[in-house]
Amino acid sequence: MITLHHCPQTRSMRTLWLLNELDVPFRVAIHPFDKSLRRPEYLSLSPAGRVPALEIEGERMFETGAITEYLCERHSPDRLGRQPGNPDRMAWLVWVHFAETISQHAAALTQQHVALYDDAMRSPIVMKLEAARVRKCYDAIEARLSTPVENRDYLLTSGFSAADISVGQAVYMARHFATLDDHPETARWYARITERLGFIASLPDADTRLYQREFYPAWEV
Numbered sequence: 001m002i003t004l005h006h007c008p009q010t011r012s013m014r015t016l017w018l019l020n021e022l023d024v025p026f027r028v029a030i031h032p033f034d035k036s037l038r039r040p041e042y043l044s045l046s047p048a049g050r051v052p053a054l055e056i057e058g059e060r061m062f063e064t065g066a067i068t069e070y071l072c073e074r075h076s077p078d079r080l081g082r083q084p085g086n087p088d089r090m091a092w093l094v095w096v097h098f099a100e101t102i103s104q105h106a107a108a109l110t111q112q113h114v115a116l117y118d119d120a121m122r123s124p125i126v127m128k129l130e131a132a133r134v135r136k137c138y139d140a141i142e143a144r145l146s147t148p149v150e151n152r153d154y155l156l157t158s159g160f161s162a163a164d165i166s167v168g169q170a171v172y173m174a175r176h177f178a179t180l181d182d183h184p185e186t187a188r189w190y191a192r193i194t195e196r197l198g199f200i201a202s203l204p205d206a207d208t209r210l211y212q213r214e215f216y217p218a219w220e221v
Contacts, residue, residue: 002026005045005053007033008204009211011103012052014064014169015071018162020198022075033210064166065097072162080162088156092163095155098140099166105133106173113177113216124218127177131218134178138186141167145185153192160193168193169202176211177218 004019006012006028019026031037037049045053046062054061061067072081082092108130116122144155155163171180171190180187193199204210 003029003055005029005031005042005051005055007031007037007051007210008208009173010051011064011169013172013202013204014099014166015052015054015067017165017169017198017202018068018071018080020201021080021162021165021196022071024071024075030208065100068096068162068166069093076162080160080165082156082158082161086158088158088161091156092161095144095163096166098137099170102134102137102167102170102174105130105137106170106177109134109177109216109218110173110210114210127218131178134174135182137174138171138178138180138183141171141186141189142183145189154189164189164193165198168199176214177216179215 002019002024004012004015004026006016008030010033016028031042031051036042037046037051042053043049045055045060048062050062052062052064052067054067061070069081073083077083078086082089086092109127112122112127112130141155145152149157154160155167168190171186172194175190180190
């Protein structure tokens with residue numbers, strides 16, 4: 001049995017969405033997004049005190065990119081993954097890991113808008129800079145989706161994959177701070193992939209949301 005250690009609306013949602021798309025049994029251990037992640041028992045699962053952490057057959061994993069690669073290689077090498085030798089293997093790896101580039105900016109914005117309770121600790125300059133960096137990430141996705149390839153509905157020419165899950169979940173978080181208004185192809189792609197049952201099943205309950213608002217303007221303190 002696979003056990004996912006998860007905080008709603010964090011990077012571990014990426015792994016939860018992937019697990020929902022895989023035909024494998026798993027359970028979810030939900031943790032609060034607080035200092036309890038620094039307790040020794042949790043640090044034995046994830047030494048930096050972050051989610052996700054994965055327990056599988058007596059082994060432990062952390063880091064979403066590594067988890068995505070392992071689960072796809074083990075359970076879906078051709079449908080959600082792309083094996084070595086596949087023409088889309090290189091692009092698959094690039095986009096699976098590009099999700100973390102987006103997420104680091106979304107995490108900085110989450111700290112500014114959500115984690116810091118004292119307004120004096122927040123920085124409008126950091127908010128604006130990080131929101132601009134998110135939009136630069138959107139530019140990269142937009143360029144990819146705008147490439148003149150037949151049936152470019154997903155990040156890979158060969159169709160939907162864990163790359164769409166990884167980047168899509170990162171965009172889900174980033175949209176709390178930067179809209180897709182100026183990125184029409186990205187918006188259409190995002191709408192397409194978030195109609196999937198796997199994504200819907202990974203959404204948090206109302207009482208476990210990390211983000212209490214749908215959007216946080218970069219200039220607001």
